[in-house]
Amino acid sequence: KQVLFSIKEGKTSEEAIIFDSGLKQVEKSMVSLSQFTEKLGQRMKELFLGSNAEDRADRLDLLDKTGEYADLQAKLATNISQENHLVSEISNLELQIFDLEAKISSNKDPIKKLEKSLEELLKIRLLTEEKMIALRKSIDISSDKIRNIEKERLDKEQKSISLREELEGFRLEHQALKIETQNIEKKIEENELNLRSLLSELSEKKSSEDYLEELEKIEGKISRMGALNLAAREEYSQEEERKLHLDKQHDELMSALEILQNAINKIDRETRT
Incomplete structure (x- = not known):
């Protein structure tokens, strides 16, 4: 041939x-x-x-x-x-x-x-593989951030629970002191109460100075409880705001992670076909 x-x-x-x-x-x-x-x-x-x-x-x-x-x-x-x-x-x-x-x-x-x-x-396959690597790195970074935020959120929630419990204790104690004060004021303001009957109810072992001192202590305790109550409320409000911010950031990262995962799945399907 x-x-x-x-x-x-x-x-x-x-x-x-x-x-x-x-x-x-x-x-x-x-x-x-x-x-x-x-x-x-x-x-x-x-x-x-x-x-x-x-x-x-x-x-x-x-x-x-x-x-x-x-x-x-x-x-x-x-x-x-x-x-x-x-x-x-x-x-x-x-x-x-x-x-x-x-x-x-x-x-x-x-x-x-x-x-x-x-x-x-x-060429398209090479570019797709490079995009895949970049997306996986981004997912790893996002996953780490989410884990850190989740840990911080749990810590804040635990702290918030402790603050609520402490605040509830303050509230109950303040309520008890308030009731005791109201009872004393009520007895003093009653028209039927005279000095003699009032003195008869007082302990003979205590002087007037003792009762004044005890009243001042009660008032001081009430005042301190009010300040503690306000501080606790303020701190609780700050923690609640911080928690809301973390929850929002967590939701945004979860949404970004879902978008990235969908992109990877789409690229996988394209590379297979």
Whole structure:
């Protein structure tokens, strides 16, 4: 096939030269046999007309030439048959070559397009993998932040619970003192209460100074409880505000994490398809 392609393209190669030489040899043999046939026929006429010894020797030689002629005829027929076969094979191969050239020509553009598409897909895959890595890093950072915020939120909630319990204790104590104070004021302000009955209710072991001192202590305790109550309320309010801020930040991070996860899932689906 290489030889035939070289012949078709007009290129000279060793095989092409040999093939061409064989064809010329066949043509030369055909010419020689034709000339030999004419000479042989003429010689046979001359020999059959003569009858001397020399003629007889020539007849024997003619017989040998006749055998040689038959061999040459057979060889020529074989060469002609081979030549016809080669010509037919050349014709078939030329048709195959034309078909292959047409297919190669028609397939050049699709192959280039496929190669270009493959190259673009590989670039997109690389970019997608880089985006995937960046998204996963972002998710890890967001997850760490969420864990820290969740821990801080739980700590604040625990502290808030403790503050509520402490505040409730202050409130109850303040309420008890308030009731006790109201009872004392009520007794003093009652019209039916005179000094004698009031003094009779007082302990003989305590002086007026003792009662004044005890009253001052109660009032001081009430005053301190009021200040503690206000401070506790203020601190509780601050913690509640801080907790609301942390809850909002937590919700925002969870939303961002969900968006990132959806993006990763979408990229995974795209890379699989």
